[in-house]
Amino acid sequence: MSRLKGALLFLLPLPLLFGALIGLGTGRLDAFLGDGAGFVLFMAAASLTRRGILSVQAQQTLRFARLERIPLKTIGGLLTGFATGLTAFIAVGHGFALSLAFAAVALLGFHLVYGLEPLGRPRPFDLSDERARKVADALAEAERKLIELERAATTIANPELKLRLQRIGRQGRVILNQIADRPTDLFRARKFLNVYLEGVQQVADGYARTHRLADSRELEQNFRTVLATVEEVFDEQHRRLLKTDLMDLDVQIEVLKKQLTQL
Amino acid sequence: MPDDLTPHRQTPPARPSLGARILGVVLLLSSVWLVSCQALLW
Numbered sequence: 444m445s446r447l448k449g450a451l452l453f454l455l456p457l458p459l460l461f462g463a464l465i466g467l468g469t470g471r472l473d474a475f476l477g478d479g480a481g482f483v484l485f486m487a488a489a490s491l492t493r494r495g496i497l498s499v500q501a502q503q504t505l506r507f508a509r510l511e512r513i514p515l516k517t518i519g520g521l522l523t524g525f526a527t528g529l530t531a532f533i534a535v536g537h538g539f540a541l542s543l544a545f546a547a548v549a550l551l552g553f554h555l556v557y558g559l560e561p562l563g564r565p566r567p568f569d570l571s572d573e574r575a576r577k578v579a580d581a582l583a584e585a586e587r588k589l590i591e592l593e594r595a596a597t598t599i600a601n602p603e604l605k606l607r608l609q610r611i612g613r614q615g616r617v618i619l620n621q622i623a624d625r626p627t628d629l630f631r632a633r634k635f636l637n638v639y640l641e642g643v644q645q646v647a648d649g650y651a652r653t654h655r656l657a658d659s660r661e662l663e664q665n666f667r668t669v670l671a672t673v674e675e676v677f678d679e680q681h682r683r684l685l686k687t688d689l690m691d692l693d694v695q696i697e698v699l700k701k702q703l704t705q706l
Numbered sequence: 707m708p709d710d711l712t713p714h715r716q717t718p719p720a721r722p723s724l725g726a727r728i729l730g731v732v733l734l735l736s737s738v739w740l741v742s743c744q745a746l747l748w
Contacts, residue, residue: 451731455738462746478745485738527737534745549737555730 448496451556452489452523456482459530474534481530488526492519492557499560514560524550578626582619585636588644589615595644595651601663607670608647614677615640621684628684635680643673 459482466474495516528546531537537545553559589612596608618635622628629636650666 451734452738455734456742458739458742458746462742462748465746474748481742481745485742523738527741530745531741535741535748545737545741548733552730552733552735552737555726556734557730 449489449493449519449557452492452519452553453486456485456489456526459485459534462534477530477534481526481534484522484526484529488519488522490519491515491522492553495519495560496557516557517559520550520553520557520559523553575626578622578629581629581636582623585615585619585640588640589619592644592647595647598651599647599654604650604663604667604670607667607674611643611670611673611677614674614681618677618681618684621681621688625684625688628687631684631687632680635677639673639676639680643670 459478462478463475463482466472466476466478492515495514495518498515524546527549528542531545532539532542592608592615593612596605596612599605599608618632622632646666646669650662654662654666
């Protein structure tokens with residue numbers, strides 16, 4: 444279905460293409476230029492809109508990372524309005540006010556179908572203090588590494604190694620979610636975030652780049668061994684965080700019990 | 707520090723309702739499509 448996103452914007456201006464071609468065939472340069480320019484603008488708008496829609500869908504899979512976002516859909520919408528007004532004014536010969544009205548109708552229609560993006564960048568967290576911001580930054584950085592890791596996995600042909608990398612990516616996300624639920628875990632997981640995650644991402648990236656050039660069984664075996672170790676370490680990290688969370692909860696329960704008996 | 711940092715942005719942005727989208731398609735037809743057809747016939 445995502446292949447059809449924004450298809451309407453590619454289809455509606457098609458008469459302009461025929462107009463430009465007929466203008467060329469009949470030797471009418473003004474018709475060719477007017478219709479052709481309008482068509483090119485509409486196609487640019489449709490392309491931007493489509494990229495914007497796909498980029499919004501991709502952002503929804505991210506939990507922590509805040510990628511730089513250009514409001515492509517909004518630019519696409521404004522360009523659609525502009526192209527409509529310009530075509531009405533130049534290629535059809537309508538007056539300025541009527542052309543403006545056409546542009547406004549197109550922009551409104553675009554907004555109702557695709558929706559213009561809200562101004563300003565959304566903030567994924569309620570970052571009320573400096574420490575919360577640090578945790579959020581660490582999580583965002585870690586998620587970027589996981590995205591790189593998953594990207595590297597898609598380029599590796601060996602299904603077993605690909606599966607292992609994907610599993611490591613999932614384990615990593617589970618740990619990030621644990622840290623997000625209890626930010627105090629960040630201190631306990633600093634080695635995971637700063638050393639292991641960075642290391643496995645670099646190794647996976649390096650393997651993805653070089654394994655096609657040098658088909659070495661030894662390299663493949665080494666990579667397999669290191670991935671198995673990483674899986675164990677990630678699993679151990681997950682269990683350790685869970686255990687400390689349970690211990691913290693135990694302490695909290697004990698404290699509450701004592702407070703209640705003192706009443 | 708807050709108790710948890712679970713992102714607030716969990717739900718996808720709301721899509722325009724079906725009625726609004728149909729109206730939007732009609733508006734796009736009567737602007738982009740109409741102007742393109744007029745340019746073809748001009």
